[in-house]
Amino acid sequence: MALGATAPPPAIISNSSMHVYLRALRNAPTLEWMEGARAGGTKDTLWTNETTELLPASVQVNGADVPLTWQLHPQLGHADPRKVVFVYESMEPHLRLCWEWEARADFGPVEHRITIENLSGREIWLPMVDSLRLAWRTAPTRQLRNFYVEKGADTPSAAGTHLESVGEGYRWTGESSTYAHPVPGRPREIIPAEIVYRADGTQSGWYAGIEFRGRTRISLERNGQSVKSTLGLNPEPGPFRTRMDPGGSFQTPTVFLGVFAGGPDGAGNQLRPWVRAVLGNPVTWKDPQYPLTVNNSWGSGMQVDEGLVLRMIAESRELSLEMFHLDAGWFRGVGDWYPDPKKFPHGLAYVADAAHRQGLRFGIWTDWTQAGVDTEPGALNVHDAKVRDWLVTDLPTEWKPEEFKGQTTDLGVTAAHDYAAQEVKRIVESYHLDMLEHDGYLVAQGCVRGDHPHAAPDRSTMRVIHDSGFDFVLGSNSTDVSYHAVRAYYDIYERMRREHPGLLFEICNDGGRMVDFGSAAHGDYFSITDTYNPISNRRAFYDTSHLLPAAMLESYVEQWPTPRAENFLYMLRSGMMGWVTIMLDTTAWTPAQHEAARQAIALYKKKLRPLIRDANLYHVSERPDGIHWDGVEFWNPQSGRGVVYAFHGSVADENEHRFVLAGLDRAKGYRLHFEDGSAPDQEATGSELMKQGLKVNLPHPLSSELILLEDASGKR
Ligand SMILES: [Zn+2]
Numbered sequence: 001m002a003l004g005a006t007a008p009p010p011a012i013i014s015n016s017s018m019h020v021y022l023r024a025l026r027n028a029p030t031l032e033w034m035e036g037a038r039a040g041g042t043k044d045t046l047w048t049n050e051t052t053e054l055l056p057a058s059v060q061v062n063g064a065d066v067p068l069t070w071q072l073h074p075q076l077g078h079a080d081p082r083k084v085v086f087v088y089e090s091m092e093p094h095l096r097l098c099w100e101w102e103a104r105a106d107f108g109p110v111e112h113r114i115t116i117e118n119l120s121g122r123e124i125w126l127p128m129v130d131s132l133r134l135a136w137r138t139a140p141t142r143q144l145r146n147f148y149v150e151k152g153a154d155t156p157s158a159a160g161t162h163l164e165s166v167g168e169g170y171r172w173t174g175e176s177s178t179y180a181h182p183v184p185g186r187p188r189e190i191i192p193a194e195i196v197y198r199a200d201g202t203q204s205g206w207y208a209g210i211e212f213r214g215r216t217r218i219s220l221e222r223n224g225q226s227v228k229s230t231l232g233l234n235p236e237p238g239p240f241r242t243r244m245d246p247g248g249s250f251q252t253p254t255v256f257l258g259v260f261a262g263g264p265d266g267a268g269n270q271l272r273p274w275v276r277a278v279l280g281n282p283v284t285w286k287d288p289q290y291p292l293t294v295n296n297s298w299g300s301g302m303q304v305d306e307g308l309v310l311r312m313i314a315e316s317r318e319l320s321l322e323m324f325h326l327d328a329g330w331f332r333g334v335g336d337w338y339p340d341p342k343k344f345p346h347g348l349a350y351v352a353d354a355a356h357r358q359g360l361r362f363g364i365w366t367d368w369t370q371a372g373v374d375t376e377p378g379a380l381n382v383h384d385a386k387v388r389d390w391l392v393t394d395l396p397t398e399w400k401p402e403e404f405k406g407q408t409t410d411l412g413v414t415a416a417h418d419y420a421a422q423e424v425k426r427i428v429e430s431y432h433l434d435m436l437e438h439d440g441y442l443v444a445q446g447c448v449r450g451d452h453p454h455a456a457p458d459r460s461t462m463r464v465i466h467d468s469g470f471d472f473v474l475g476s477n478s479t480d481v482s483y484h485a486v487r488a489y490y491d492i493y494e495r496m497r498r499e500h501p502g503l504l505f506e507i508c509n510d511g512g513r514m515v516d517f518g519s520a521a522h523g524d525y526f527s528i529t530d531t532y533n534p535i536s537n538r539r540a541f542y543d544t545s546h547l548l549p550a551a552m553l554e555s556y557v558e559q560w561p562t563p564r565a566e567n568f569l570y571m572l573r574s575g576m577m578g579w580v581t582i583m584l585d586t587t588a589w590t591p592a593q594h595e596a597a598r599q600a601i602a603l604y605k606k607k608l609r610p611l612i613r614d615a616n617l618y619h620v621s622e623r624p625d626g627i628h629w630d631g632v633e634f635w636n637p638q639s640g641r642g643v644v645y646a647f648h649g650s651v652a653d654e655n656e657h658r659f660v661l662a663g664l665d666r667a668k669g670y671r672l673h674f675e676d677g678s679a680p681d682q683e684a685t686g687s688e689l690m691k692q693g694l695k696v697n698l699p700h701p702l703s704s705e706l707i708l709l710e711d712a713s714g715k716r
């Protein structure tokens with residue numbers, strides 16, 4: 001680009017991980033280059049951007065396109081080493097654009113967003129504004145990789161974790177939405193992030209992701225000397241447009257951008273602590289019981305009542321679990337979130353108080369944006385004229401909800417938002433909750449109505465898709481509908497957190513359809529998949545833990561055949577690498593299984609949980625296939641402690657496996673303790689463990705071992 005003699009000096013954002021050089025040109029800003037801080041700016045970690053920002057070229061006013069001319073206003077901007085804001089204005093119509101970068105932690109990635117304010121006094125329609133566009137210059141011979149992971153969704157797929165070569169002509173788009181209806185032939189949704197790195201040497205590169213729950217996409221392509229990536233709202237199906245009322249504004253989803261070395265685990269070990277420090281809820285992370293051990297009622301499905309709950313609370317206490325989680329089945333009906341009086345004659349606060357008296361926390365499942373057909377006072381009924389106007393689509397008069405799925409209301413409508421905010425508050429306060437789980441198709445992504453704050457749909461291309469119990473809409477306005485609904489959803493949860501700082505939010509959407517960085521900023525933990533057998537739990541954890549803190553990743557442990565004692569531990573441990581929720585009938589356990597579970601939970605709380613919270617994480621095997629061995633390593637260099645989870649798959653003749661460990665000091669000695677006694681305690685050097693590997697021998701298929709590591713040179 002031609003800067004000329006009058007180009008202003010760059011503004012620099014820095015932390016201990018990276019430096020970013022930004023420059024405000026007269027008509028547009030630009031990110032010029034970035035580099036890793038620790039490497040001292042060697043060519044290895046230097047990335048030069050070859051484009052300036054494309055500010056919106058036009059808007060619509062009264063149905064006509066009006067071209068825009070943007071002009072820098074230096075006096076309105078701001079620059080310090082942690083935050084830079086460049087401000088541009090258009091005079092006709094009068095708009096103000098803030099181009100903002102911030103380093104919110106002294107390590108990890110920096111964040112970026114664009115805010116456009118409508119100062120014109122008229123209604124303005126804005127076209128698609130991407131969150132971030134990058135065009136890195138790169139040598140044509142440089143070998144690059146693109147690493148990304150799928151959401152666990154209903155069931156983790158056979159792939160899950162993807163590593164692709166970014167060669168000449170490479171084109172990739174990863175999509176994330178509020179609810180991924182499985183469309184045959186379409187790629188699965190991703191957790192919206194990409195990790196792009198050099199295939200050789202230090203495996204250094206950059207990573208970027210989107211902190212938003214709405215419909216978003218990331219694209220990556222390579223042509224000649226240019227590697228381009230675009231992040232932001234999903235322009236498909238388009239054309240996208242969004243309304244700005246007089247005095248209103250539009251903000252692109254915030255994105256983060258980081259520099260790292262060491263391949264995907266190197267990126268993850270920088271990103272996960274950053275998610276905790278910057279996006280996470282500080283009250284939650286200060287809680288010494290986080291991530292909690294939980295007993296959940298879904299092992300009995302919808303057949304729950306007061307008697308069962310009181311028995312399960314007593315069982316939970318006996319097993320030293322820390323929370324009782326009442327799943328679906330407790331309510332009068334969908335949209336009618338009051339306890340079924342036949343099942344809970346004394347109400348929900350009564351059983352919550354019973355849990356509290358036993359030293360347990362109490363949480364429940366809800367689907368609080370959904371309407372049904374109940375007519376009792378307090379029920380959200382789809383046939384009520386007011387509610388009908390909030391629904392994303394019209395329903396036939398004979399429509400009925402499923403047992404626990406109804407029709408989604410559009411939270412982007414102010415009246416629907418206000419109703420839902422009151423309802424969530426009532427549910428939390430009147431039922432004495434410590435945790436609220438939401439589920440279902442919660443946040444609309446498409447709506448047939450023309451009188452909502454979002455853009456009206458183009459009816460010629462609109463599709464109404466029928467899923468079990470509800471309909472959803474895909475059309476030109478889908479992304480804008482999701483934009484408004486997500487903002488409203490965030491507002492409700494942000495208010496609840498201010499009023500109830502210790503309240504926990506579980507993010508669930510038919511399992512792991514809402515796993516993303518916007519959810520990480522507004523919830524405390526995720527249901528990562530809706531399939532709960534050992535292999536699905538391990539696959540979903542393996543994938544998701546590349547990007548998000550292990551403590552936030554909940555596995556439900558369901559009933560699974562355990563003819564032998566080692567199968568029972570294998571089942572439990574497959575769900576004990578992050579947040580663990582037991583979802584089986586513990587009263588059916590044998591005394592030996594009871595004792596094994598009690599010990600496994602005690603070990604989790606004493607030795608595993610501190611590592612799950614604080615340690616680095618290394619994926620030291622191929623992705624689990626259920627057949628061969630797999631495992632993960634946690635290692636905390638500060639405490640000098642770690643653990644390897646080792647799983648022996650279904651193959652009978654693979655009794656021995658070596659896990660090549662990572663993150664240790666080659667020169668140091670390490671004590672190894674095999675928790676189940678599959679080998680005697682021993683010592684090994686970091687060099688041995690990271691070259692020859694940690695040898696584990698388990699004679700039986702579908703068994704497991706926990707190998708606790710300790711720095712032998714440190715204090716015991
Ligand atoms: Zn709507």
